[in-house]
Amino acid sequence: MNPTIELLKSHRSIRKFSDRKIPRELLLELIQAGQSAATSNHVQAYSVIHVVNPENRQKIAELAGGQTYIAECSDFLVFCADMKRSTEAAERAGAEVVRGMTEQLVVASVDAALMAQNVAIAAESEGLGLCYIGGIRNNPAEVSEILRLPEHVYPVFGMCIGYPDQNPEVKPRLPVETILKEDYYQDEQDIAQVAEFDKIMNKYYLERTGGNKDTNWSEQLKPLFTSKLRPHMKDFLQGKGFKMQ
Amino acid sequence: MNPTIELLKSHRSIRKFSDRKIPRELLLELIQAGQSAATSNHVQAYSVIHVVNPENRQKIAELAGGQTYIAECSDFLVFCADMKRSTEAAERAGAEVVRGMTEQLVVASVDAALMAQNVAIAAESEGLGLCYIGGIRNNPAEVSEILRLPEHVYPVFGMCIGYPDQNPEVKPRLPVETILKEDYYQDEQDIAQVAEFDKIMNKYYLERTGGNKDTNWSEQLKPLFTSKLRPHMKDFLQGKGFKMQ
Secondary structure: OOHHHHHHHOOOOOOOEOOOOOOHHHHHHHHHHHHOOOOHHHOOOEEEEEEOOHHHHHHHHHHOOOOOHHHHOOEEEEEEEEOHHHHHHHHHOOOOOOOOOHHHHHHHHHHHHHHHHHHHHHHHHOOOEEEEEHHHHHOHHHHHHHOOOOOOEEEEEEEEEEOEOOOOOOOOOOOHHHHEEEOOOOOOOHHHHHHHHHHHHHHHHHHHOOOOOOOOHHHHHHHHHHOOOOOOHHHHHHHOOOOOO | OOHHHHHHHOOOOOOOEOOOOOOHHHHHHHHHHHHOOOOHHHOOOEEEEEEOOHHHHHHHHHHOOOOOHHHHOOEEEEEEEEOHHHHHHHHHOOOOOOOOOHHHHHHHHHHHHHHHHHHHHHHHHOOOEEEEEHHHHOOHHHHHHHOOOOOOEEEEEEEEEEOEOOOOOOOOOOOHHHHEEEOOOOOOOHHHHHHHHHHHHHHHHHHHOOOOOOOOHHHHHHHHHHOOOOOOHHHHHHHOOOOOO
């Protein structure tokens, strides 16, 4: 295993950070490493909001469900899917632009994610820790208002970055055979493999909590799908011009 | 700049590959490195189809718009957003599952992208080259049929991987100041910065083609938004159970 693959495999979310600040030059280096990721047709359909204002970070921490590390970490970034810049550039070049296509939602969300993952790896390669914050989609309209996001830009997720002040274990993943399929989608083995994975996760939760958290993967998933998780997303995205046409 | 950041910044798409095959163990290592990426609430909402059958690779190459390297590269992977496995696991655990939410489309597309970007970086760290294939969304229904993708699974993009037989330049990116914004979305500078970037891209295209390709970033974007790019995506996704509710 080469050192880069070792780094990738050692990822875990960090939610407790020291007071040490990331130098501005390093932060720019991370963002530029992010920009080097592949991008659909060179569109670069993303913007990153670096939230510096402490009050805004506090507000976003609350809107994301009380995730205090959003206010505490060295740097908090919001990765936005941005179809504004590229469509306007095409328009200035004389194109009669069509907006609001479902394809554009996919392109911009994927572009933002590829870029962010490069930022994450660059950060970890410098000894920094991070966690993604999907919780900004709990209240995406309010977050968008704080960040003054215009139409055709939406906040996909946030990212807390800083110097780690904790050293959590790496969380197990599904067996690779469950994820990787040859030629066709086959899931005959899924039930058995998930049952096996539930045992692994049960052991993981019990060990981490001194026996207090007796749960597993399937149990942990239940609240995500029983309630309509983030049912506002359709209206929110449509209101932002991602009409999913 | 540490070696990992250097690696990230040296990315360029590879579309010409040598005949050398990637060993199976290395391919598994890449996928496992992919699985180590962050995943929303530990859902791991992805599957990867490793397309081995040469006829199917040929067909997909045609469906993706004649991208012959899909058939020629050592390994061709299709990264799928997969909400089937996790929702069924929650169901077996007793949840009354809600499907088809817009949020689930975002979660699964982002999860697949984060995972794929780790695979990409792991591959490049081993001296491999790759290119993403968004073109499988030209004919996603036909591709899904070939791969026998069930409901709640959709092909987000493909990836060609192999040992490079070309050494293209790194493609320029927008200035970091255009992407990174402090506290608020501001794009007053965008027009000037994009104009500047158009000059850089014009130089890049002219130099690469011995003066034949006199275009720039904005010009290259035009066909992407003038025609309704992939207008079938809404119906396709809804037909696959991603109803965007």
